[in-house]
Amino acid sequence: MKSAVLVFPGINRERDMARALRLASGHEPAMVWHAETLLPKGTDLVVVPGGFSYGDYLRCGAIAARAPVMDAVRAFAGSGGLVLGVCNGFQILCEAGLLPGVLMRNARLKFICHDVHLRVERSDTPFTRGYNAGQIIRVPVAHGEGNYEADEETLKRLEGEGRVLYRYCSADGVVDENSNINGAAQSIAGIVNAGGNVLGMMPHPENHVEDIMGCTDGRGLFAGLVAHLERAA
Amino acid sequence: MSPFEARASPAHLRVTFRVLGWKMKARVTVTLKSGILDPQGKAIEGALKSLGVDGVASVRQGKVFDIEISGSDKARAEAALKDAADKLLANTVIENYRVEVLS
Numbered sequence: 001m002k003s004a005v006l007v008f009p010g011i012n013r014e015r016d017m018a019r020a021l022r023l024a025s026g027h028e029p030a031m032v033w034h035a036e037t038l039l040p041k042g043t044d045l046v047v048v049p050g051g052f053s054y055g056d057y058l059r060c061g062a063i064a065a066r067a068p069v070m071d072a073v074r075a076f077a078g079s080g081g082l083v084l085g086v087c088n089g090f091q092i093l094c095e096a097g098l099l100p101g102v103l104m105r106n107a108r109l110k111f112i113c114h115d116v117h118l119r120v121e122r123s124d125t126p127f128t129r130g131y132n133a134g135q136i137i138r139v140p141v142a143h144g145e146g147n148y149e150a151d152e153e154t155l156k157r158l159e160g161e162g163r164v165l166y167r168y169c170s171a172d173g174v175v176d177e178n179s180n181i182n183g184a185a186q187s188i189a190g191i192v193n194a195g196g197n198v199l200g201m202m203p204h205p206e207n208h209v210e211d212i213m214g215c216t217d218g219r220g221l222f223a224g225l226v227a228h229l230e231r232a233a
Numbered sequence: 234m235s236p237f238e239a240r241a242s243p244a245h246l247r248v249t250f251r252v253l254g255w256k257m258k259a260r261v262t263v264t265l266k267s268g269i270l271d272p273q274g275k276a277i278e279g280a281l282k283s284l285g286v287d288g289v290a291s292v293r294q295g296k297v298f299d300i301e302i303s304g305s306d307k308a309r310a311e312a313a314l315k316d317a318a319d320k321l322l323a324n325t326v327i328e329n330y331r332v333e334v335l336s
Contacts (some may be wrong), residue, residue, distance in 0.1 A: 050282070058321070058322070062321065062324065066321060087299065095324065100240055101326065102326050102327050103301075104327070106272070106274070107270070107272055108272075109272050109273070109276055149270070149327070151299070183270075183272075
C-alpha cells in the first residue's frame with residue numbers, strides 16, 4: 001500500500017498517521033506538502049491527518065480545503081482512489097466538497113479529548129473490512145468541532161445508502177444521547193462519499209495501533225485497507 | 234541608489250497612489266441559516282441573560298469581514314465579493330451571506 005499523507009501548516013497528527021500506515025503496510029508513506037499540485041505516482045491511499053490546519057481560522061478545515069494539493073486529491077478521488085480523512089482531515093474533506101455536511105461546534109461547547117467507543121456499521125467496505133459488522137471498537141477523540149450536521153435529505157440518503165460506517169456508542173454498543181459525545185446527527189462518527197472511496201471520521205484510529213498505546217482497536221482500519229488493496233492488485 | 238530605494242522613493246509612491254490608490258470599503262456579513270443549531274449563540278444568550286441585560290430573547294452569532302477593494306467599479310466589486318463569499322468566506326451548507334459596498 002503506497003500512501004500519501006498530506007501536510008498543511010498547523011497539522012499535528014501526520015507523524016502518528018505515518019507511523020500507523022508504516023506498521024500496517026510495511027511501506028513508508030510519502031509526506032505531501034499542501035503546495036504540491038501532484039500526488040506521488042502510484043499512490044493507493046491519500047490520508048488527510050488531524051490537527052489544526054491554519055489555526056482553525058475562518059472555519060475548521062476551510063483554508064486547507066482550498067490548498068493547491070486538494071485539486072489533485074479531488075481528481076484522485078474522482079477516479080476512485082481511496083481517501084481517508086481523520087479529525088481535521090474529516091473537516092477538510094467536508095469543506096472541500098468531497099463529503100457532504102459540516103462539522104459544527106460540539107453541542108456542549110467543550111473540547112473533548114478521551115477514548116470513545118464506536119460501532120462499526122458494516123464490514124464490506126475498504127475502510128471497515130478489518131472489522132466485523134456490529135463490532136465495538138475503542139479509539140480516542142480530540143476535537144472541539146466534531147458535531148456532524150447535514151440537511152435532512154442528506155442524512156436520509158447517508159442512512160439509506162449505508163454510508164454511515166462508524167457511530168458513537170457506549171462500551172456495550174448502545175447508540176443513544178449519552179454516548180453521542182458531541183451531539184452529531186444520528187451519532188455519526190464517520191461517513192463515506194457516494195462512491196464509497198472517501199471516508200471522513202472524527203476519532204483517531206491511528207492512535208490505537210500498538211500495545212504501548214494501551215489498545216490496538218484502530219489496527220483493523222489500516223489492516224483492512226491493506227487487505228483491500230492487496231486483493232485489488 | 235539600490236533598486237529598492239528607487240522603488241520606495243516618495244515621487245514613485247505618489248504616482249502609485251494616484252494610479253492604484255482608489256479603494257472602496259466593503260463588508261461581507263456571514264450568518265448561520267435559520268434552523269441550524271448555534272451552540273455559541275446559545276452560550277452568549279445565556280451569558281447576557283445572567284448579566285441581566287434586559288429583554289434579550291435570543292442570540293445568533295456570525296462573522297463580519299471588512300474588505301478593501303481597489304478600483305472604483307461598484308458592480309465589479311460586488312461580483313468579486315460574492316465570489317469571495319461563495320468560494321471561501323461562507324460555507325453555504327450552513328451559512329448565508331450579505332455583501333455591501335459601503336463607499
